Amino acid sequence: MRPRQFRTGPVLTVLLFLLVLWPAMQLYGMLKPSHTSSDPLVMLYEVAQFQISLWQGTMQEAKRYESTAPLNKVKLVAYSANYTHDRLVRAVGSDRLAPLPGLSRFVEFITVLQISGDRQLTDLEREVLEQAAAIAPELSDCYSGLFHSSGKIIGSKNEALQAADQRLAETLERYFHPE
Template sequence: MRRSSGRGKGKLFIFVLLFLLIVWPSYQLYQVFGGSDHREDAGRMLYEVALFQMGLVQSSLTEVASMSNTGQLDAVKLAVYSANYTHDRLVLAYGKDKLKPLDAFNKMLEFITSAQIAGYRPLHAEEKQMLQEVKKLFGELYEAYAQLITSNGHVISSEAVIVSKANDSMMKVLEQQLKP
């Protein structure tokens, strides 16, 4: 009887050895070369990039109160341009029926460019006031934008409406400033 129990252990050892040497590495290679069902949603990842860019805009707008000349608007301009570009790609990914372009960003770029066109100069009191109002409205937009897309990659329509309304409000403020 001792011999038969030794053979059982030997077969088990060979089976475990085969598993470790063949099956497990094969499975690992299968996972590495595309066998994994776990894939990230490209739309969701693009949203995360857009949200990061919106955070940069929010951060640059918090410094508006301490700005004294148009040259200090460069950081805001760069952040707004990047966020606008990324959001436009997000609109293309999800469709204009679910997300709207943020036209206020183009107006913001227009305002900054027109303010800087004659060179760096002190900001006027009404420009500072307008930037403070834009900062407040962007805060509303950013708060809704942070909840815009679920972890499954679905657009939350109520948040999209809030983002759109905040965009429209920012647009009105900027258009008033840009009137001749």
């Protein structure tokens, strides 16, 4: 019986692969981007749009409330929508995207209603909530088309958003400064 000879061909190929080709492939994999990154402004806009949609939904419930107790949810969602939109305005610039002072004023309105604790809403307060709830879908619709697929703000939608927010602010001012 003859002893088997060691074959260097296959072993040398495996060693060459392990020492040279495998690290080169790993290095290439690290340098090549494995996924496409999303634009942070578009992602922030999507969050703000979601918050505005939530606010619109809670407003449809709020117009049926009889007391101030269930308004906590409405205030929280309105605050969250306003906060997210403010961050988007700061990221984009107030010269390109309008702030929403009416939404901020709405948070103040709910806070004023809740200051005296759990109580029945007056007719004027219910009327203001109903009017704000009627404006909410328009504001949400304007917001949903605010950004173009390229990530640019659509000027006409921004103007419509400002107009809807202005109507909301005027509605709330009738409560804060009755004639």
